[in-house]
Amino acid sequence: MALLSVEDLSFAYRDREILSRVSFPVDTGEVLGLVGPNGCGKTTLIRCVDGMLTPGSGRVLLHGRDLRDMHRRDIARAMAYVPQSAGNQTASTVFETVLMGRRPYLNWTVSPADEEKVVEALAILDLGGLALRKIRELSGGERQRVMIARALVQETGVVLLDEPTSNLDIRHQMAVMEVLSGLADERGLAVVIALHDLNLAATYCHRLLVMKAGEVYGYGEPEEVLTPDMIERVYGIEAVVKQDLPAPYVVPVRPGQLREGA
Amino acid sequence: MEQSVVIQEGYTRLKKTRTLFIGGLIAGLVILIGVAVTLGSADYTVAESYIAILAGLFPGIFSAPDLATTIVWDLRLHRVLFAVFAGFGLAVAGSVMQGILRNPLASPFTLGIASAATTGASIAIVLGAGIAGSEYLVIANAFLFALLAALAIYGMARYRGIGSETMVLAGIAIMYLFSAVTSLLQYVGSAEQLRAVVFWTFGSVDKSTWPKLGIVSLVLACTIPYLLYRAWDLNALAEGDEVAAGLGVPVERSMIVFMMIASLITAVIICFTGTIGFIGLVAPHITRMAIGGDFRTLLPASGLVGAVLLLAADSIARSVLAPQIIPVGIVTAFLGVPFFIYLFMHRRDA
Numbered sequence: 001m002a003l004l005s006v007e008d009l010s011f012a013y014r015d016r017e018i019l020s021r022v023s024f025p026v027d028t029g030e031v032l033g034l035v036g037p038n039g040c041g042k043t044t045l046i047r048c049v050d051g052m053l054t055p056g057s058g059r060v061l062l063h064g065r066d067l068r069d070m071h072r073r074d075i076a077r078a079m080a081y082v083p084q085s086a087g088n089q090t091a092s093t094v095f096e097t098v099l100m101g102r103r104p105y106l107n108w109t110v111s112p113a114d115e116e117k118v119v120e121a122l123a124i125l126d127l128g129g130l131a132l133r134k135i136r137e138l139s140g141g142e143r144q145r146v147m148i149a150r151a152l153v154q155e156t157g158v159v160l161l162d163e164p165t166s167n168l169d170i171r172h173q174m175a176v177m178e179v180l181s182g183l184a185d186e187r188g189l190a191v192v193i194a195l196h197d198l199n200l201a202a203t204y205c206h207r208l209l210v211m212k213a214g215e216v217y218g219y220g221e222p223e224e225v226l227t228p229d230m231i232e233r234v235y236g237i238e239a240v241v242k243q244d245l246p247a248p249y250v251v252p253v254r255p256g257q258l259r260e261g262a
Numbered sequence: 263m264e265q266s267v268v269i270q271e272g273y274t275r276l277k278k279t280r281t282l283f284i285g286g287l288i289a290g291l292v293i294l295i296g297v298a299v300t301l302g303s304a305d306y307t308v309a310e311s312y313i314a315i316l317a318g319l320f321p322g323i324f325s326a327p328d329l330a331t332t333i334v335w336d337l338r339l340h341r342v343l344f345a346v347f348a349g350f351g352l353a354v355a356g357s358v359m360q361g362i363l364r365n366p367l368a369s370p371f372t373l374g375i376a377s378a379a380t381t382g383a384s385i386a387i388v389l390g391a392g393i394a395g396s397e398y399l400v401i402a403n404a405f406l407f408a409l410l411a412a413l414a415i416y417g418m419a420r421y422r423g424i425g426s427e428t429m430v431l432a433g434i435a436i437m438y439l440f441s442a443v444t445s446l447l448q449y450v451g452s453a454e455q456l457r458a459v460v461f462w463t464f465g466s467v468d469k470s471t472w473p474k475l476g477i478v479s480l481v482l483a484c485t486i487p488y489l490l491y492r493a494w495d496l497n498a499l500a501e502g503d504e505v506a507a508g509l510g511v512p513v514e515r516s517m518i519v520f521m522m523i524a525s526l527i528t529a530v531i532i533c534f535t536g537t538i539g540f541i542g543l544v545a546p547h548i549t550r551m552a553i554g555g556d557f558r559t560l561l562p563a564s565g566l567v568g569a570v571l572l573l574a575a576d577s578i579a580r581s582v583l584a585p586q587i588i589p590v591g592i593v594t595a596f597l598g599v600p601f602f603i604y605l606f607m608h609r610r611d612a
Contacts, residue, residue, distance in 0.1 A: 050507070050508060052508075072512055083505060093276070095272070101509070103495075103497070104510045108493070119266040120266075128269065151508075
């Protein structure tokens with residue numbers, strides 16, 4: 001049984017259908033990338049999976065249990081969510097912001113064990129030096145890593161991330177993806193991650209779910225899914241996909257450029 | 263390992279600073295209460311005032327002239343404590359509203375709750391009770407309208423989806439609407455009624471009594487422990503709806519409960535005092551600047567800051583032009599605004 005399984009999920013906002021019969025499983029140790037053009041429903045899908053939005057039909061199973069039968073706190077102990085925005089610019093310190101990830105376990109006081117978990121997560125995301133700084137003093141990229149650290153101290157089996165690398169430079173994009181795929185390997189996390197960068201997705205994700213207009217256009221390993229034909233159908237652009245590298249590499253080309261070259 | 267020790271020590275230091283800040287505020291407040299009960303037009307020394315307080319508490323052991331006991335107990339003590347409780351409550355309500363709406367401008371006043379209370383009071387003064395009529399009609403009406411405004415804001419936000427921005431926008435709209443109603447009432451009212459309405463809007467703790475103090479402290483005693491109990495949820499909501507939901511907080515239900523509690527605290531205070539602006543806006547800011555935003559300490563600390571501010575302002579209001587008493591709302595604005603602007607200009611992390 002998959003750790004997380006989404007079955008026939010549909011969601012509509014008033015009359016407009018945003019998601020149409022989306023299904024996929026995510027297993028322990030697996031990184032699943034959600035890719036597709038802007039407005040294809042990636043964020044809505046993640047919100048439905050986390051139970052923030054109630055799907056019109058279909059269901060989400062977490063450890064085999066229907067999300068609708070679970071208490072919010074239990075969901076938060078099993079599944080963490082890193083939203084797209086890089087968080088609020090509060091007066092709290094980085095340490096306290098990450099500590100908040102312990103909320104599903106905390107009553108009122110914070111134990112030394114909780115504090116140690118925060119310190120560990122900060123170290124994993126290379127944030128140790130910023131621990132006592134205020135969130136508002138950080139750059140967008142640093143804040144984004146703080147949000148990921150907070151998800152880690154939640155100690156969940158599933159982590160959902162909505163474009164966690166959008167504010168990061170290429171080094172930090174790689175660093176964050178390394179951390180996530182490392183955690184999937186070592187701790188057996190199931191990671192679902194919405195990404196715009198197809199090459200980053202191809203490099204780090206075990207499987208990709210390609211979406212357009214709320215529908216699934218493709219699902220499988222990056223080598224199977226990322227083809228020039230798929231990219232044309234989903235994004236409406238021409239592209240070359242290099243297959244001689246460790247992971248498929250998508251190179252978009254200007255309209256007509258391929259034929260001229262041929 | 264080295265770094266982890268530094269981090270944990272840093273956090274321990276932060277916790278110590280918070281404890282010290284709260285301890286200092288409590289000490290300051292106690293001293294201020296001690297000074298405030300000695301202030302007044304009847305000329306008693308500090309010692310005489312304290313003996314009068316003790317004589318009221320332990321009649322067998324201490325004795326003071328009856329007049330002194332009456333003046334201190336019936337005129338001063340409840341007023342001083344009322345200022346403390348009102349300041350505490352307004353500041354806590356402001357902290358909660360700023361937190362869950364994630365808007366530094368949110369306060370019972372910018373959300374229209376105070377202007378609704380003013381309208382309620384005006385209706386009672388102009389149309390209902392007349393100026394000689396029952397004081398309690400004015401109070402009840404102000405209370406009712408304050409809650410009505412809170413419900414209206416909530417209703418509008420709910421209709422449009424309960425975002426924090428919608429709530430603030432709805433609040434501002436409500437504020438204008440109620441201000442217009444109040445203006446209309448002032449326009450049609452008689453000169454005497456107009457005077458009563460204007461006086462109500464000044465805000466003061468002049469009308470405090472022991473029973474009123476009892477009502478306010480009862481509401482605070484019921485609500486503040488609950489808010490403290492849910493401090494982690496407030497922390498999570500201050501980070502954003504999505505973050506809070508991801509951390510297991512039932513967002514919509516919590517927003518309603520917290521807004522209603524903050525509105526109730528505000529309503530029960532301002533229906534007795536009139537418009538005492540500023541405390542609910544400023545006290546949370548000052549506290550966050552000093553000790554950060556963790557609601558476990560922010561709530562009690564900003565409450566204490568509010569209590570100190572309002573009691574200090576009221577003491578000044580009573581003594582500057584004594585025996586004339588200036589409405590405390592005027593003093594809070596005169597003293598508080600420059601102080602607040604000073605803080606803002608010198609500290610950018612409000």
